[in-house]
Amino acid sequence: MRRARSCRALGLDPAGGAAIVGAGPGCEHLASVGFQTRWDIYRASAKARLIGTVEAPDAEAAIKVAAKEYNLPDPRRLIAVRRP
16 A cells, blocks of 8 residues: 655645645645646547656646647647556
8 A cells, every 4th residue: 555645744834725636635735836746648539548747736737738748739638647
C-alpha cells in the first residue's frame, strides 16, 4: 500500500485556496501555491492512445498544456489521467 503525501510533509500550511481534483482532504490549497502534478494525456477514441505526460495543477490545465506542447488541434478529444 503506498503512503499518501500530507500537506505538512510537503512543508505547506493546510489552510487554503482552490481545490485540486483528487488531491485528498486538507490539500486544497496546493493549487494556489503552484503545486504541479504529472498527468498522462490520452486521445479519446475507440482505443485510448497515450500522447504523452505533462505537469499541471489540474486536469483541465493539463489538457491545455498538452494541446499546446504536442501541437494537437482538438483538445476536446483529450483525456487527462493523474499519475500515481
